[in-house]
Amino acid sequence: MSTVRGRFLTFEGVDGAGKSTHVDWVVQWLESHGKTVVCTREPGGTAVGEAIRALVLNTPMHLETETLLMFAARAEHVRTLIEPALAAGKWVVSDRFTDATQAYQGAGRQLGQDRVTALANWVHPNLQPNRTWLFDVPLAVAKERLNRTRIQDRFEQEELAFFVRTQNAYRDLVKQYPDRFKTIDGTQTIESIRDVLNTDLFGLIQHNGQQNGALR
Numbered sequence: 001m002s003t004v005r006g007r008f009l010t011f012e013g014v015d016g017a018g019k020s021t022h023v024d025w026v027v028q029w030l031e032s033h034g035k036t037v038v039c040t041r042e043p044g045g046t047a048v049g050e051a052i053r054a055l056v057l058n059t060p061m062h063l064e065t066e067t068l069l070m071f072a073a074r075a076e077h078v079r080t081l082i083e084p085a086l087a088a089g090k091w092v093v094s095d096r097f098t099d100a101t102q103a104y105q106g107a108g109r110q111l112g113q114d115r116v117t118a119l120a121n122w123v124h125p126n127l128q129p130n131r132t133w134l135f136d137v138p139l140a141v142a143k144e145r146l147n148r149t150r151i152q153d154r155f156e157q158e159e160l161a162f163f164v165r166t167q168n169a170y171r172d173l174v175k176q177y178p179d180r181f182k183t184i185d186g187t188q189t190i191e192s193i194r195d196v197l198n199t200d201l202f203g204l205i206q207h208n209g210q211q212n213g214a215l216r
Helices: 019-032 047-058 063-087 098-108 113-123 139-149 160-176 190-207
Strands: 008-012 037-041 091-095 131-136 181-185
Touching (some): 019 037, 019 091, 019 131, 019 190, 037 063, 047 063, 063 091, 063 098, 098 113, 131 160, 131 190, 160 181
Parallel strands (some): 037 091
């Protein structure tokens, strides 16, 4: 009997939107409902990806170099972790994927969406998340959260205009892929957000197996 392909779930949002607070909770929820789960992040997820992550987050570099490194990490991530897990019927939960590159490098750094799309079509032409939760908050809220929680990396230290472009790009992606994205108001209480996630996760489980492969 062939294995039913797993589901690929991603979290997105500008830094400080609150998404990472809920990643482990979603993993635990899925495991409590009988799913085998792989939890990962981008850039990262593999030894190669984590080395690239440390470099990209902390070392100034040309935009083209930065973007190519993001996709180098992603190529390793997809081939050695994400695709094998999905093929084995596991659910993969990732803190960011290619939508982040569209938003941060494509729009925030103004590389342009076409270049990012071309790289995505090369690195993972047949893979998209089944569900992407976009955490959306006013940028002033996101910045205040960052200021009180940790030392900021070079992305988090960017000027307001960068984050305006990044957030607008995320919102455009929601319009472009309304069946894949679910926007979550990140200013709600943790309990309210998890109620939304709980309902959505039940729906994803109910539909698991009805479609074999990633949503387009």
